[in-house]
Amino acid sequence: MTQQINLYQSTVIVRTSPLAACRLLLAVGVGIGLLLLGYGVVRWQLWRTEGHLADIKVQEQAAQERIVELQQTHSTRKYSETLARQVAQLKAERAARLPLLTLLADHSPDQFSGFSEHLQGLAREDLEGVWLRDxxxxxxxHxxxxxxSALRAELVPRYVQRLSRQASFAGLEFAxxxxxxxxxxxEAVDFILRSTLEEAQ
Structure with a gap:
């Protein structure tokens, strides 16, 4: 005599809901769309930065050509303190912008995740006579x-005050x-600003 055991139970069947699957697909689609949108925004910002860098290089070339032209035209004139100050100011402005723009143009946007807003805030608050090296x-x-460096010492606190207007630096205090x-x-001063006392020690 044999005995048969029925292991099939209808309650074990996992029923899938078409509505749940649609919601999952919609959530995945929205997530991918947001990622693509964020990447597109960063790429657009990089494109604008590269355009600014190209404009600065054109201005630099024009300034150099102007200097050569002035040197050739007025080679017999005495040394001009005013012209020397203008040249120094142009070089200082170029030095303030070029490292940051070069950094943004030479690297992938993915490498700047997490602090791109801070770099944008620094770029927006450009103060004449103040330039950053590092x-x-x-x-x-945080x-x-x-x-x-700054052409005058009083420009440094003014620069810090201007940075506080940016949302990325709101609440940040330099220790x-x-x-x-x-x-x-x-005639210039070098400065180092640190936001934490631990780094200053």
Whole structure:
């Protein structure tokens, strides 16, 4: 005598809901769309940055040609302090913009995730007579170090005040400011701004 056991139970069948599958597909589609939109915005910003860099290079070339022209035309004239100051100012403005624009143009936008807003804020608050040589951003923007120079010492606190107008720097306080006379230019000062005391030690 044999005994048969029926292991099939109708309650074990997993029923799938078409509505749940549609919601899952919709969520995945929305997520992919947002990623593509964010990538497109970053690429557009990079394209604009590259355009600014090209404009600055054209202006630099024109300024150099103008200097050569003035040197050839007025070779017998005495040294002009005014012209020298204008040339120094143009070089300072170029030095302030070029490193940041070159950095943005030479790297992939994916490498700037997390602090692109801080770089944009620095670019928006360009102050004549102040230029940056080194920028360090960490901890999502909570740790910030700015190294640069200014033609006059009083321009540094003015620059810090202008940065506070940007949303990416709202609430950020600089815990350390070190200024020293520039070794390259007697009339300028070098400065280091740090947002945390730990980095200043």
């Amino acid at each position: 920028i360090a951003v960490a901890e999502g923007g 740790s910030l170090v700015l190294e640069g 350390s400011l070190v200024m020293s006379r520039s070794e390259e230019r007697n």
